Amino acid sequence: MRILLTAAFIGAMAVPAAADYTIMAPAAPGGGWDQTARTMQAVLRDEGIAESVQVVNVPGAGGTIGLAQFVNQARSNPEQLIVGGYVMVGAIETNNSPVNLEMVTPIARLTGEQLAVVVPAASEIETMDNLVARLRENPGAVAWAGGSAGGADHILAGLIAQAADVDPTLINYIAFSGGGEALAAILGGQVTAGISGYSEFASQVEAGELRVLALSGEEPVEGVDAPTLRDAGLDVALENWRMVLAGPDLTEEQVAAITADMEAMATSDSWQEALAARGWVDRFLTGEELEQQLAEDIAATQAILRDIGLVQ
Amino acid sequence: MDTFVLLAQGLAGAMEPMNLLYALIGVTIGTAVGVLPGIGPALTVALLLPVTYRLDPGGSLIMFAGIYYGGMYGGSTTSILLNTPGESASIITALEGNKMARAGRGGPALATAAIGSFVAGLLATLALAFVAPWVVRFALSLGPADYFALMVLAFVTVSAALGDSALRGLTALFIGLALATVGIDLQTGQARMTFGIPDLLDGIEVTTLAVALFAVGETLKMAASPSAGAEKIEAVKGSVWMSREDWKRSWKPWLRGTLIGFPIGSMPAGGADVASFLSYSAERSFARHPEEFGNGAIEGVAGPEAANNASAAGTLVPLLTLGLPTTATAAIILAAFQQFGLQPGPLLFANNAELVWSLIASLLVANLMLIVLNLPMIGLWVRLLTIPRHWLYAGILSFATLGTIGANPSVFELGLLLAFGLLGYGLRRFDYPIAPVVVGLILGPLAEQQLRRALAIAQGDPVILVSSPVALVLYGIAIVAVLVPLILRLRGRGKVLAQLASDED
Amino acid sequence: MSTGNPRRPDRPVLVIAAALFALAALIVWQTREMQVAATYARVGPRQFPYVVAAGLAALGVGTVIAALRGSFPEREKEEFGPMAWIVAGLVIQMLILRTAGFSVATGILFALSARGFGRRPVWLSFLIGTVFSFLIWILFARGLQLSLPAGPLERLFF
Numbered sequence: 013m014r015i016l017l018t019a020a021f022i023g024a025m026a027v028p029a030a031a032d033y034t035i036m037a038p039a040a041p042g043g044g045w046d047q048t049a050r051t052m053q054a055v056l057r058d059e060g061i062a063e064s065v066q067v068v069n070v071p072g073a074g075g076t077i078g079l080a081q082f083v084n085q086a087r088s089n090p091e092q093l094i095v096g097g098y099v100m101v102g103a104i105e106t107n108n109s110p111v112n113l114e115m116v117t118p119i120a121r122l123t124g125e126q127l128a129v130v131v132p133a134a135s136e137i138e139t140m141d142n143l144v145a146r147l148r149e150n151p152g153a154v155a156w157a158g159g160s161a162g163g164a165d166h167i168l169a170g171l172i173a174q175a176a177d178v179d180p181t182l183i184n185y186i187a188f189s190g191g192g193e194a195l196a197a198i199l200g201g202q203v204t205a206g207i208s209g210y211s212e213f214a215s216q217v218e219a220g221e222l223r224v225l226a227l228s229g230e231e232p233v234e235g236v237d238a239p240t241l242r243d244a245g246l247d248v249a250l251e252n253w254r255m256v257l258a259g260p261d262l263t264e265e266q267v268a269a270i271t272a273d274m275e276a277m278a279t280s281d282s283w284q285e286a287l288a289a290r291g292w293v294d295r296f297l298t299g300e301e302l303e304q305q306l307a308e309d310i311a312a313t314q315a316i317l318r319d320i321g322l323v324q
Numbered sequence: 325m326d327t328f329v330l331l332a333q334g335l336a337g338a339m340e341p342m343n344l345l346y347a348l349i350g351v352t353i354g355t356a357v358g359v360l361p362g363i364g365p366a367l368t369v370a371l372l373l374p375v376t377y378r379l380d381p382g383g384s385l386i387m388f389a390g391i392y393y394g395g396m397y398g399g400s401t402t403s404i405l406l407n408t409p410g411e412s413a414s415i416i417t418a419l420e421g422n423k424m425a426r427a428g429r430g431g432p433a434l435a436t437a438a439i440g441s442f443v444a445g446l447l448a449t450l451a452l453a454f455v456a457p458w459v460v461r462f463a464l465s466l467g468p469a470d471y472f473a474l475m476v477l478a479f480v481t482v483s484a485a486l487g488d489s490a491l492r493g494l495t496a497l498f499i500g501l502a503l504a505t506v507g508i509d510l511q512t513g514q515a516r517m518t519f520g521i522p523d524l525l526d527g528i529e530v531t532t533l534a535v536a537l538f539a540v541g542e543t544l545k546m547a548a549s550p551s552a553g554a555e556k557i558e559a560v561k562g563s564v565w566m567s568r569e570d571w572k573r574s575w576k577p578w579l580r581g582t583l584i585g586f587p588i589g590s591m592p593a594g595g596a597d598v599a600s601f602l603s604y605s606a607e608r609s610f611a612r613h614p615e616e617f618g619n620g621a622i623e624g625v626a627g628p629e630a631a632n633n634a635s636a637a638g639t640l641v642p643l644l645t646l647g648l649p650t651t652a653t654a655a656i657i658l659a660a661f662q663q664f665g666l667q668p669g670p671l672l673f674a675n676n677a678e679l680v681w682s683l684i685a686s687l688l689v690a691n692l693m694l695i696v697l698n699l700p701m702i703g704l705w706v707r708l709l710t711i712p713r714h715w716l717y718a719g720i721l722s723f724a725t726l727g728t729i730g731a732n733p734s735v736f737e738l739g740l741l742l743a744f745g746l747l748g749y750g751l752r753r754f755d756y757p758i759a760p761v762v763v764g765l766i767l768g769p770l771a772e773q774q775l776r777r778a779l780a781i782a783q784g785d786p787v788i789l790v791s792s793p794v795a796l797v798l799y800g801i802a803i804v805a806v807l808v809p810l811i812l813r814l815r816g817r818g819k820v821l822a823q824l825a826s827d828e829d
Numbered sequence: 830m831s832t833g834n835p836r837r838p839d840r841p842v843l844v845i846a847a848a849l850f851a852l853a854a855l856i857v858w859q860t861r862e863m864q865v866a867a868t869y870a871r872v873g874p875r876q877f878p879y880v881v882a883a884g885l886a887a888l889g890v891g892t893v894i895a896a897l898r899g900s901f902p903e904r905e906k907e908e909f910g911p912m913a914w915i916v917a918g919l920v921i922q923m924l925i926l927r928t929a930g931f932s933v934a935t936g937i938l939f940a941l942s943a944r945g946f947g948r949r950p951v952w953l954s955f956l957i958g959t960v961f962s963f964l965i966w967i968l969f970a971r972g973l974q975l976s977l978p979a980g981p982l983e984r985l986f987f
Contacts, residue, residue, distance in 0.1 A: 034976065040652055043371035047659050050370065053556045068976040069367070070732055072526025073508055083736060106513045107525055152869050155781045161513035184869045186777050187510045192649040196592030196642065200464040203781060215647045215672075290659075321866050322513050356975055371973055460855040493894060495849065495888045501881045502852055516874060524854075540919070547911035549947045609949045676929060695889050701842070714946035718939045718954070721915070725938065726921060729931065730975045738923040742916065749912070752846065771876040780870035 032062035033273075036094040036258075038078025040071040045095045045316045048254050049123065052095070055180055061276050062070035066255055066269050074103020074163065080111045086259025088232070092264040094121070097254035098253065099163050101313045106324050113306065116257045117267060120274045121302055123287060124253040124295035126229035126239070127168050128210040134199050140225045140244035142178045143205060149180040157194045157203040161187045164252045165207040167313065172319035175246040181321040200223065208237070209231045211291030253295055255302075271298055330677060331453060334685030343386045346379065347686070347693045350387035354394020355697070359402055361539060362531040362727030364411035365636070366652035370458040373660055376498075380828035386658055389686040392653070393694050396636045400437045400629055405430055405708050406720050408539035410727070412530045413596035413632040415762050416604045418538060420617065420624030427620050428561025429704040430647035435566045436574045437621055437629040440699045444582040444630035445691040448637030453684050454642070460645045463591045468777035468789050471593045473795035477802040478598055478668065481605035482763050488618070494757045500764020503528045511776050519679060524738040527764075527769070533729060534762050536741045539724040541748020541758070543717045548749070561598035564703050577607050581630025588631075590637020592650045595776070596635040597766050609805065637687070644672055644680060654767075671725075672768055842896035849889035901970040914945035930980015931970070935962035 015289045017037070037049035037203065056062040070078035075096055086092035104112050131137045131235070137146070147154050151173065158165025170180040186203055188194035199221060200204035206213075206222075208227050210233065216222040217236070224238035228250045232240055242250040254312070276298045277283055287294055296306060317323040335478040338802055350372075357368045372391045379387060399410030404421035417437065451459070457655035506517045507527025518524040533713035554600065566574070581603045588602070607627040608617050640657075642648035673680055708716070728741050751758060775789075780789035790796060860878040867873075895901055903949070918941030926934040939958025940951050946952055966983060969975040979987070 015818055029553075041366045041656055042656065044368065050373075050659075068733060069370075070734065073522070077526055091766065107508070107515065108523075110522065150852045152783045159508050160508075166513075181866065184780060184783070186780050188508060188777075192642070192651075192654065193592050195646075195648055196464060196650070197467070199648075200467065202467040221646075333906070355972065357969070357975070362970075363975075371975060406861070423860065426926045428892045491888065494884075495892065496882060498884045498888055499852075502856060502885060503857060505878045505881060511870070512874050514863055514865065514874050516863065516878060517856065519859075537908075544912050544915060545943070547915055547942075548909060549905065550908065551905055559987060571926075624928040628959065647916075712917040712948075714948035715953075717946055717957065718942040719961075720937050720940050720956070721918070722939050724964075726931075726965065726969070727918070727936065730969065733978060735926070737922055738919070738926070742919045746916070746920070753904060753907065754842070768877070768881075772839055774870075776870045776872050779872050780868065784871040 013076060022071055030280040030298070032056075032064055032091060033090050034066045034068060036078050036082050038070050038072075038075035038082070038094060038096065038100070039096055041069055043071075044254065045075065045097065049095045049284045050280075051283075051290075052093075052122075052256070052277065055280060055286065056247045056273070057217070058282055059277065060281070061280075062271050069290050073107050073109075073158070074118070075100040076103050076107050078112070079113075079116070080109070083111045083115050085258060086116075088200055088261045088269060089259050090261050090262055091249045093270070094255055094257050095254060098250075098252050098309065101310055102162050102164065102167060105254040105314055105317050112292075113257070116304055117260065117262055118306060119256050119258050119270050120280060121295050121296065121297040121305070122274075123144075123292040124251045125209045125211060125227075125292055126227045126233060126251055127164060127207055128213050128236075129168075129172070129205055129207055129216070129225045129241075130198060130213050131205050131225060132198060133221055134201065135204075135223065136289055136300070137205070137225070138223075140246065141237070143225055144172075144246070146204070147173060147178050147183075154205065155186060156183060156185045157188060157197045157205040157253050158185065158208060159188065159194065159205040161185065162317065164250065166320070168207050168248070168250050170316055171248045171250065172241065174319060175241075175248050176286045176318070180316075180319050183320070190293050199261050251295075254292075257320060267283055274298070282290055327453065330681040333678070334681035334683075335688065337382055337682050338386055338685040338689040339627050343383055343686075343695070344689070346387040347390045348697065350390020351690060351693045351697055352390075353392040354391035355398045355401075355694075358395035359401055359410060360398075360727040360730065361408045361410045361514075361535045361724050362731050364399070364531060364653075365392065365395035366656060367731060368398075369561030369653055373656065376826055379530075380740060381423040385679070385683055386686040386689065388657075389683065389690040390693060392636070392657070393633075393687070396633060397438070397441055397694055397698070400441070401434065401705060402723075404437065405434045405705060406539070406623065406716075406802025407542050408720060408724060409534050411764070412534065412766055413600050413635070414629075415534055415538075415597070415759060416477070416600045416628040417625055419604070419619050419759055423618070423620030424622065424625065425709065429620065430709060431622075431702055432566045432570045432622060433625050434702045435699065436570065436626045436704060438627045438695055439453075439566075440574065440578045440581065441633040442631040442691055442695040443578045444585060444634040444765070445637060445686065447579075447582045447686045448586045448589075449684060450690065452536075452637050452640055454682075456590075456641045456645050459587065459590050459641050463587075463642060464646075466591060466593075467792065468774045469783065469790075470592075470788065470792055470794045470798070472778055473798035474588075474591075474598070474801075475767055475774060477798050479771065479804070480802040481609075481805045482601050482767070483758070492754070495758045496751065496758070497764045498758040500761040500766075502764075503533065503761070504765045504768030506736045507713055507732040510769075510773055511814060522735075523734065527767070528765060529732070529737070530766055531738060532729065532740055533582040533744050535724050535727060535766055536744030537748035537751070537758050538580045538763060539720055540741060540745025541752055544745060544749040546713070546717060548753075554732045557771040561720055564706060567642045569641075571623055573622050576610075577603075577623045577627035577787075578630040580606055580610070581627040582634040584627075585631035585634030589635030591638075591642035592637070592642055592648060593770070594635065596632040596639075597653065599635040600628035600768075601763060601767075603627040605782075605805070609645075609808065619668065639823060640687075646765075647672065700804070716792040769801050830883065835897070839901055842892060842901050842912045846889045846892035846896060849885050849892060853882040853885040853889065856885070857878050910937050911945040911947070914941050918942050918945070923980040925975055929982045931966050932959050932963040933980055934978075935965075937958075 035049045037046040039045040053065040056065050135231045137143050156169045173180040174185050226241045226244045230249050397413035400417050401408040403414040407422040409415040409418045423431045584603045585599040588599040607623040639654050641653045649658045720770040867875050867937050918938040922934045922938040936959030940955035942952040970977040
């Protein structure tokens with residue numbers, strides 16, 4: 013037993029020691045941010061960009077708990093990174109978070125994923141128009157399944173209602189705690205429609221269990237037989253992106269060094285392979301363009317959260 | 325039969341000496357991390373998954389299976405020996421298991437847990453291979469109303485764990501329910517009972533509460549109580565191994581636990597903890613000596629341990645057949661599959677038959693490895709109890725904080741650990757049972773969210789709660805579960821009272 | 830069955846009852862503060878806390894009755910000195926974890942807990958505890974990539 017343990021231990025120790033980056037995933041193991049952080053860990057190490065990378069999970073409240081800890085711990089420390097994304101923007105608003113993204117240093121946007129609006133294959137609803145018609149008739153009769161209240165899925169449901177001239181405070185949104193649970197409710201026909209990242213639905217769509225009514229992005233996705241919401245006549249576009257941020261009070265040189273590392277990571281073959289395996293789209297963006305994009309998203313999110321009634 | 329040929333091929337692959345070694349390493353490190361209180365299977369698998377990437381697909385799959393089962397099993401050892409449940413599914417194990425360990429029967433308790441886990445893992449993995457498509461049809465047909473009924477059943481039957489005083493048992497349960505109100509409400513995004521503290525937004529972590537109430541509370545009580553200091557814990561009394569009587573009393577609970585655990589694990593909103601609660605209450609009502617419950621009944625270890633392992637295999641049913649990750653652990657397994665180039669989903673069995681079968685074969689082999697590794701270790705494990713008290717409890721506290729720090733390195737979480745540890749001491753001092761607090765924290769939010777989902781879908785019409793046959797059956801069982809013991813108690817009143825009187829010191 | 834003392838109310842149990850009432854009041858107060866929009870479920874985020882508060886209050890009443898009857902099990906006299914050592918150990922570990930690192934902080938917890946169980950001298954237990962924690966740190970933080978805070982001691986070697 014002891015020999016084995018030692019063997020296993022030495023096997024794992026093959027990873028060199030000195031810590032280069034500690035990446036905080038402000039979510040429980042298994043979620044999108046956790047997977048992003050662990051994929052970064054693997055790629056940074058395998059490509060020799062960093063010698064050792066640790067992942068820390070600080071779950072809860074759309075990432076705001078992790079962010080609050082991060083702001084304190086990572087001050088002037090160029091070895092600490094945190095993964096975040098669109099959901100965090102919304103969560104900062106709905107939770108009245110004492111910290112926000114302006115208190116940290118955005119490094120790079122990494123990936124993006126379109127959301128999909130789906131119905132079970134057996135549903136009478138064939139198109140987005142059918143769904144909108146039902147929504148206009150009686151918003152309460154359309155039960156939407158998705159992730160937690162105030163998240164990207166909920167925001168998209170609100171935006172769709174708004175674009176269809178339905179009062180967004182009247183949507184009947186049912187929150188589920190994990191992607192799997194929401195998907196089960198949709199497949200089982202417990203709800204009218206579901207919203208989530210397209211990759212979560214992909215295999216069900218291929219198998220003909222679900223029908224995609226529309227995708228949320230600006231462009232249609234190759235191989236998916238569904239229009240964008242714009243093409244379906246609703247003026248809505250939303251992408252659930254993920255990014256990496258560093259701590260407050262870093263020097264310009266430090267920020268440049270981290271950015272260079274992230275760029276090396278994002279352009280590597282193993283990163284591209286990992287993205288393909290997970291169905292994520294490369295949305296690498298840094299510098300001023302990133303900041304501009306971020307500011308726009310924050311303003312738009314604040315507006316819709318007020319309209320849905322989640323933020324006063 | 326195609327299925328058998330494929331399974332045989334998978335087994336042949338998994339049995340290669342090198343793969344057996346990988347399975348053994350996987351099981352060993354899985355157990356080593358899984359044994360830490362507060363670090364459940366999800367984090368264990370997430371942490372150790374990168375280790376498997378360095379191997380070829382076959383080897384990495386089998387090592388992963390070992391880590392998964394090792395992580396699941398690790399929690400029960402500390403539950404039984406140290407009264408420190410590592411994760412929510414082994415809380416119930418601590419109830420009877422630790423009582424047995426204190427009476428010198430730690431060996432049989434660990435053995436029945438290990439063999440029960442093996443039997444359940446074996447049967448449930450076979451069930452996964454042969455009946456998954458049918459089970460999943462049924463699981464998908466369940467809606468929030470049915471889950472609410474399941475939670476009601478769990479609440480009703482779990483009163484078996486409430487201890488001998490209804491007042492103190494219910495008070496403990498309601499303390500748990502009160503803690504369950506802390507955090508963001510999932511349906512509306514509103515913060516409840518957080519007092520503006522960001523760390524409370526995510527609610528109280530079940531493992532933190534369990535580790536604090538059990539490990540820290542127990543340590544404080546042991547230090548404070550003069551009589552506990554005088555009490556001698558005998559590590560081994562009688563045989564380390566299970567006696568014929570133990571076997572006779574264990575095999576039925578193993579099967580019943582499997583029968584309860586597998587379907588509940590395969591339900592998208594089930595879960596190993598709920599399965600272990602239901603199994604415990606079932607064993608209590610089937611037991612020939614119900615008065616032994618609370619004092620170290622072996623059935624109370626055998627059933628729940630089988631149930632939580634069967635439930636772990638059950639989780640793979642929606643994962644492999646539909647690509648539905650219904651637990652955090654399953655979500656990580658999904659990520660692992662993608663690494664192996666598999667896309668779980670309805671087409672997995674059709675497109676990747678070979679790999680699926682080698683995974684199932686790997687699970688069977690890992691399960692076997694687990695018992696090969698653990699049975700001989702039992703003699704060593706029970707020696708833990710011979711460590712002098714001051715080192716033992718200092719060590720327990722070190723491991724309890726290690727688990728908490730490893731899962732979430734925040735000062736606030738350690739503060740909660742201390743606060744709940746003091747609560748645990750207070751509860752023990754006044755003879756309140758501990759388990760219902762944790763049960764309340766786990767079941768409260770499940771019941772509330774399912775109820776509100778059901779009502780929202782029906783736009784507020786309460787008829788939905790009783791309009792499905794499954795829900796009605798579950799309510800029926802709940803009513804029977806309340807009435808039958810009541811009738812039995814009324815009929816056998818004299819006997820039970822006599823028993824109680826003779827138990828009193 | 831426990832007989833208790835019918836003449837004198839059990840004071841500590843009355844304190845428990847008071848704590849239950851206070852907890853119920855706290856829940857009601859916090860829940861009333863919430864601003865809640867109408868939902869289709871009719872059962873909103875407020876009902877569950879109210880039910881819990883009502884339950885706690887009812888159990889508080891039951892506890893008062895139990896206190897007056899003296900029907901709680903008898904308690905032995907307990908020593909709080911040993912407990913204080915352990916609580917101090919947990920507090921110190923919590924406070925110095927980030928700066929001193931896992932091994933030293935846990936070493937102190939280990940030593941003070943052992944002291945709580947009567948083991949002396951503290952410095953020896955501290956040495957044992959720190960070495961023990963350091964080995965654990967190597968195994969879990971370096972070997973298995975679990976994130977445990979490093980301090981000066983850990984940095985000396987890694």
